[in-house]
Amino acid sequence: MKSEPVLLARVGRERSQAIDTYLADGGYETLRKVLTGGWTPEAVTEEVKKSGLRGRGGAGFPTGVKWGFVPKDTKGKPVYLLCNADESEPGTFKDRLLMEEDPHQMLEGQILSAFALRCHTSYVYIRGEFFHGARVLQRAIDEAYEKGFLGENILGSGFSHDVTVHRGAGAYICGEETGLIESLEGKRGQPRVKPPFPAVVGVFGAPTIVNNVETLCCVTHVLKRGADWFAKIGRNEKNSGPKLYCLSGHVNRPGVYEAPMGLQMKELLFGDDYGRGMKDGRKVKAVIPGGASAAMLTAGEIEDCPLDFDGLAAKKSMLGSAAIIVMNEDTCIVDAATNLAKFFSHESCGQCTPCREGTPWLHRVLSRIEAGEGRAEDVELLEKISNQMGNGITLCVFADAAIAPVLSSIGKFRDEYRYHVENKRCLVGPRAAVEAVTA
C-alpha cells in the first residue's frame, strides 16, 4: 500500500505556494522550535547525521557529514549555503515541482540548514529556464521576510539570514557544485580542481555548502519529526527517508512519485499508485534508472531492483537524480544512445581535453551508425574512445557520465549495434515515435 506523502503532502492543494497555507499546516513551527528552543547548530547537524539523509542531487553523499567538513575556525570568513536548483539532468523534474508548488517547505529547510552552518547568506541557484519557479520562489522569500522568518534577528533568536535567488542562464555543468560556484561568482561555469573542496574553499574564497532542493526539503522534515522517524523510512538505515522518483518514457502514467527510499523498480513502473504499466502493452527493453548519466539496465536487470543508492550501485548503475526513463521494445538503442551523446556533446564545458574532444567524437560515430553509415570497427571505436575519457582523468565526473550510456548500451545490446552496422538500419524497424507524430 502507498504510504502518506511527506515531501509532496501539500503539492496540488489550493494555494500551496502561499505562506498562510504553509503556516496553517504547521509551517515554520520547526524553525521556531529550533531557533528559540535551545538547539545549537551542532545539535542540528547531529540530528541530520543521525537521520542518514543522503544528498538528493545525484551523488548521495551524507548531508550531515558534508556539513561537518566546514572548518571550526573559518578565519573570519563567512560560511555560504547554496541551494542547487539547477535541475538539468535529462529525465529529472522533481525540484521544479517542489519549488513551483511548495517553496516554503524548501525555504524552511534552507534556513534550518543555514542555522546549522552558522551561515548568514545563502543563494538559490535556479536554472534560467525556471522563470515561473524563480517568481514563485521570490514571492515566498518576500513573504518570509515580511513574517520575520528571514532577515535580522529571526524570531528574536539573534540568528540572521538572507536568501537571494540567482538565476542561471543555460548550462548543464552548473549543476556540478564547483561549476555552480564559479557561475555564481560571475564566471563561466567550469568545474574547479578538487581539493580544496567547497566546504573549505568555496564561493568567494569562503567555506561553502551546496545542497539540492529535495535535500533541503528533507531537512525540514528531519527536524520536524526527528532523525529516528526519518531513518526508519526506507529499505535500510543507509538508504533512508522519503524519496521522489521522476518517471518518464513509455509508461502509462509518467510523473513525480513519492515513496519510501528503496521502492522496487517494478512497482514504480507497473504499480497502480505509480506508472500503471507500459503504454500500449509493449514490453520493457531498457531502463535508465538515474538520469542520462546512469548506466542503462535491461528488462532482466529491473527484477528485484530497489531504487536506492546501494541497490543501483549493486547493479553497476546509480540512483543519481532518481530519473527513471523507460524505453519499450520498439526503441532503437543506438538511436537512444545517439540522443544521449548529443546532450553530452552539447553540454561539455570544454575545459578538459578528453571530454571536450571525446563527447563530440562519440556523438559523430553514433550518428553515423544510426544513419546507416557505420563502419565495421565503429563499435570497438566507441569503447576505445570512452575508455580514454573516463576513470577520473578529468576535473569533474561529466566525462564518466557521458560514457555511461555508451558503454552500458554497447555492453548490454551489442548485437543491436552490430546489426545496425552490418545492415545499415535499425533492428527494431523505423523510428516509430517520430513517424507517429509526423503522420
Place this chain on the structure above:
Amino acid sequence: MTSRRYAVLPAGRPAEFPPDARARIERILSRYPTKQAALLPVLWVAQETWGWISREAAEEVARILELSPAHVSGVLTFYTMYNLEPVGRHLLQFCTSISCHLAGAGGLLEHCRRRLGIDLGQTTADGRFTMVEVECIAGCDRAPSMMIDDAYHEPMDPSKLDALLESLP
C-alpha cells in the same frame, strides 16, 4: 500571452540602461559581496531591456561591473540563454532530450520547421518566430515539452502547436 516590447538600441552608440533597469541593477549589486557576482543577473536585465545582448550592451555591463569586456564576452557566450543577436517576438524552444525524444520531439520539430519554413536558429521573415532546440527542460513527464518565451507548453503536439502559432501576435 503578450508579445514582448523592447527598447530600441541605437546601433553604434553606447548602450545606456533606462532608469528602472539601473535601479534593478543597484538592488542586485546589494545582494553580492563582489561586483563580478552580479554578472549573470545584470546580463538578464540587459536581455530583458533590449531583447538581446549587443556588443554595446555587453560593454556597458562590463563598465558598470568594472570587468573587462573580454570577461563579459567569455561568460556571455558560455551560456545558451543569452541572445547574441535579435530574436523574433516569440522564441520557440523545443526540448529534444531523451524523454521528449522518446515521445516524438523530433517529429514535432520537423512539423514546425515545415510549417514556418525556417530552420533551427532562424527567424521568420515577419519577425514573429525564432526556432531553437534546447536540452532537457525538466518537463519529461509531459513530453514532448516545449517553452514559448518564458512559459512551458506541455505536452505539445502538432495540432496544439498550430493553434498556438495561429494565436500568437
